[in-house]
Amino acid sequence: MDKKLLDILACPICKSSLIYHKEQQELICKADRLAFPIRDDIPVMLEDEARELSHEEVDALRK
Template identity: 80%
Template sequence: MIDKKLLDILACPLCKSPLIYDKSKQELICKADRIAFPIRDDIPVMLEDEARELTSDEIDALKK
């Protein structure tokens, strides 16, 4: 689980937008770039090469 204080200061390394924590998938999501960064062993992996693109369904779900 990501600490709320840590989540408040983390930003997307690509565009500097705020991130959304997805607890069920253990990912940090950047809506602006439509990518998700993995969290491994409670450590966010904020590398572009490790990020995955969000599907259109995932993007639509974020808009709700």
């Protein structure tokens, strides 16, 4: 993920910053507990395509 692109991307719902999860190829919004997929190096920033994070996943992000 290009650092410059990550710096300008924001959650399409709440506009907060996103966390890049390299292993799962996702951009994560902690505020909304959503993970947006990255497909073929393109972030899919659609609410319908995002998956909801479990409480355990959110807790792991805080560590």
